[in-house]
Amino acid sequence: MAPWWARSLRGRVTLIATAVAALVLIPVGIAGVLVTRSVITAGVFSETRDTAERIAYEMRGGALPMGSAIPVPHPAVDLIQIVGANGHILATSDASRNLPPLSDVRPTVKNRVVSTTSCLPTECVHLTAVRVSMFADSPVVYAGRSSPEVLSSRTLEVIVFGEVALLIGVTAWATWLVTGRALRPVATMRAELDAVHAGDLSSRVTQPPGDDEVAQLAHSVNGTLARLERSAEQQRQFASDASHELRTPIAGLRAQLESAQLYPEDTDVQALVRSALRDTDRLEAIITDLLLLARIGSRVDVVKERVDLADLVRKELAVRSDKLPVRVELADGVVVEAVRLQLARVLTNLLDNAQRHAEHAVRVTVARQEPGTAVLAVENDGVEIAECDRERIFERFTRLDAARSRDAGGTGLGLAIARDVAMAHRGEIRVEDCAGGARFVLRLPMAFE
Numbered sequence: 001m002a003p004w005w006a007r008s009l010r011g012r013v014t015l016i017a018t019a020v021a022a023l024v025l026i027p028v029g030i031a032g033v034l035v036t037r038s039v040i041t042a043g044v045f046s047e048t049r050d051t052a053e054r055i056a057y058e059m060r061g062g063a064l065p066m067g068s069a070i071p072v073p074h075p076a077v078d079l080i081q082i083v084g085a086n087g088h089i090l091a092t093s094d095a096s097r098n099l100p101p102l103s104d105v106r107p108t109v110k111n112r113v114v115s116t117t118s119c120l121p122t123e124c125v126h127l128t129a130v131r132v133s134m135f136a137d138s139p140v141v142y143a144g145r146s147s148p149e150v151l152s153s154r155t156l157e158v159i160v161f162g163e164v165a166l167l168i169g170v171t172a173w174a175t176w177l178v179t180g181r182a183l184r185p186v187a188t189m190r191a192e193l194d195a196v197h198a199g200d201l202s203s204r205v206t207q208p209p210g211d212d213e214v215a216q217l218a219h220s221v222n223g224t225l226a227r228l229e230r231s232a233e234q235q236r237q238f239a240s241d242a243s244h245e246l247r248t249p250i251a252g253l254r255a256q257l258e259s260a261q262l263y264p265e266d267t268d269v270q271a272l273v274r275s276a277l278r279d280t281d282r283l284e285a286i287i288t289d290l291l292l293l294a295r296i297g298s299r300v301d302v303v304k305e306r307v308d309l310a311d312l313v314r315k316e317l318a319v320r321s322d323k324l325p326v327r328v329e330l331a332d333g334v335v336v337e338a339v340r341l342q343l344a345r346v347l348t349n350l351l352d353n354a355q356r357h358a359e360h361a362v363r364v365t366v367a368r369q370e371p372g373t374a375v376l377a378v379e380n381d382g383v384e385i386a387e388c389d390r391e392r393i394f395e396r397f398t399r400l401d402a403a404r405s406r407d408a409g410g411t412g413l414g415l416a417i418a419r420d421v422a423m424a425h426r427g428e429i430r431v432e433d434c435a436g437g438a439r440f441v442l443r444l445p446m447a448f449e
Helices: 009-060 155-194 213-262 269-295 309-318 340-357 401-406 414-424
Strands: 079-083 089-092 113-119 124-131 140-146 305-308 326-330 335-338 362-369 373-380 428-432 438-445
Touching (some): 213 269, 305 309, 305 340, 309 340, 309 362, 309 373, 335 340, 340 362, 340 373, 340 414, 414 428, 414 438
Parallel strands (some): 326 362
Antiparallel strands (some): 079 089, 113 124, 305 335, 428 438
């Protein structure tokens, strides 16, 4: 089983934030310790060097009495010795009177000032040695002080890295709290989604205030639930409508067969067969259209090809035998990436619909519309479609009351198929204003050259 931090986004974020804080703060702490030590050491050596230089200057000028204690110019630098070339102490301050030579380091003529540290039997000191003159027997002035506590112990490191550890811990704690607060709406959404079931998709998750990523996630989840609810409702309505549409020809066929069974002598076999075939053809047409609706949009990219809409219209009209003339206005070079058979089915459905409702003529237009949109329009001079019905007619098994008598033989799925094909090809189909008739317009993105 994976550790808790691997199973929890909150744990992973906290772990990452803690690791980042450690990677940043530990080097900063080390650098801080080194810089602090360097600054303090430089300050100490500056004090000892100034004191040693001053004592050497006074000694060269003869202003320093050799028989008495050396005066201390700087109170912190109280360890002062003047050591001769033979290693004997010539003069000393009161604080270093009983101490051995502070150091055996002797500056050279080229390097007359040397700063160093030296550990005596009782303590360690920071000191500076200054050569008084350029002569070989020149004495050396040693000026030093006890090493500061911060340099002689690990107190500074303990304090700094204690603070670093505290900051890392605070970072982890704050990240855990902030992440928990940020993810609290997600936990709420998860619980609310767990309560959603297929029988009731009307529930929605709580959308937190603001417009951050979590609020956008809640908005997207609610949008998905709304689409699922709408789809489920459409599926229920579709099942109801399909059962109704299928029941009608089945009931008619059953009634005829039962009548023939009860009254075989009075049955006209030829008429029975013709009627049964008509009902069978209608059943087959409905089932075929239902299967096509189920397949539209699946693996559509596999069979896409470049289709010239004007060429498609010409070939379709060449094999049709319509009762009313079809006028065309076709712009060549209007090419789309599409499934040819599905576009042909859309054109067939639109032409069939136009032929059923037209009074005198049907008109087909292919044009190019900016930006990069191909337009296929089919018009008829029949009854205009009311504004309130222009979306409803694309629903499955929907027929307008005024047109039911003229839709005999149709499955009620033609316009629904046209809409689904258009959506599968990233296009749209709609009814547009047309004086004295109906105009169906299919818009698709044009193919790139």
